Amino acid sequence: MDSSNLDFIYNPIREKMKENITYIMFSTYIDKLKPVEIDGRYIVLETVSENFAELITNTLADKMRDAIIKADVGVSDFRLVVKGSKEYFSAPQEEMPYSPPNNLNKRFTFDTFVAGNNQFVVEAAKDVANDPAGAYNPLFIYGGTGLGKTHLIQAIANKIIADKPNLKVIYATCEQFVNEIIDTMFTAKGPNARERGNKLRQYYRSADVLIIDDIQFIANKKAVQEEFFHTFNELISRGKQIVITSDQPPKELTALEERLRTRFSGGLVFDILPPNYETKIAILKQKAFEKRSIVPDEVLAFLAQDSGDDVRTLEGRLTKVIFAARLHETPITVALAKSALNEAVPESGGGEITASNIITAVTGFYGVTREELVGKCKKKDLVVPRQVCCYLMCELLSLPLMSIGKELGNRNHTTILYSRNKVEEMMTVSDKMAKEIDDIKNIILKK
Secondary structure (H helix, E strand, O other): OOHHHHHHHHHHHHHHHHHHOOHHHHHHOHHHOEEEEEEOOEEEEEEOOHHHHHHHHHHHHHHHHHHHHHHOOOOOEEEEEEOOOOOEOOOOOOOOOOOOOOOOOOOOOOOOOOOHHHHHHHHHHHHHHHOOOOOOOOEEEEOOOOOOHHHHHHHHHHHHHHHOOOOOEEEEEHHHHHHHHHHHHHOOOOOOHHHHHHHHHHHHHOOOEEEEEOHHHHOOOHHHHHHHHHHHHHHHHOOOEEEEEEOOOHHHOOOOOHHHHHHHOOOEEEEOOOOOHHHHHHHHHHHHHHOOOOOOHHHHHHHHOOOOOOHHHHHHHHHHHHHHHHHHOOOOOHHHHHHHHHOOOOOOOOOOOOHHHHHHHHHHHHOOOHHHHHOOOOOHHHHHHHHHHHHHHHHHOOOOHHHHHHHOOOOOHHHHHHHHHHHHHHHHHOHHHHHHHHHHHHHHOOO
């Protein structure tokens, strides 16, 4: 990687380090570091001497890692090399145990999940949360997109963490798991690549509860399937709980090895059913309560009609109506709901809100091109607009996540869900982000 690209990644990290490291320590040590390489999830920094490297490792490492994660530029840790050496600097405290960031949504609990006609699978999930590795191991939950699988398994994780803090709960999307395995075990370079691969393997195999979302994404990835197979066997043999979701039952995952499908079928297999009419009404009431809005029963009935089976689409319809009511400071009625769902701007005839409208508004606001937004580049100045676009499409369009993913460069629904949740979290802690979202919404609605 040339120096300009390294600087592009390192400069935001350096600025974050400047914020949480004292001026004296920064000017004495950090200022003398030089980025020389990207190795997987690590940025490799060159230091002038072993003494410098040892002091940085023993006193500044945690603050530096925190700065790297906050910079959000595609790496999550650092390594040191002493000038003139090709070996990574090694000290007793040099490397922390592998521990990816926790990506659980704290709002996903059993209390906020409307069971409706899925009472059996909810009770099974509660049993697992109350007694991990008890009667149901593994627990395999399958169903279509947008029916609540992610909510339910994160509810399991959140309850175990709250009630049994001594247990190690690891939740990961399959996409995250696949990327970590490939990046760390198969493509990482350097003298410590094997060690890092072993640490990742040990991390997943040290779980008391391992939860993997959307296991179908390991299809046709033989090496990853092999790694997961051995991790699965290791955990089951030690009496640890495994929870898995998929869009299909085990027997229909024909792109997976037979031995994996057999093991998935060896526990309790449950499907999440599409919500019936009564469940849709209950979901809408729950979501309206969460959004602190009073929605009349006749409006709930209208929203539940012809909404398809996707719970996210159902919530999107409700969000759109609530937003329209707040925007125009008018009560929520069936007439308003019909107008909000059929028109972009009820009072000015601006046309229907489409994915293209939202992309245009976001790209114009952030000064990026449409091609950059839907492309694969992971630069920070593109990642944030892309995540905002995901959030706004989820909020303003009655589209399944997979459809939104297609609009944004064929991204999978797990990525769309992560982006939506990321922006929601950012809005709660950043007034700047909340204002940007409001400004872009007003652009879309041509207020």
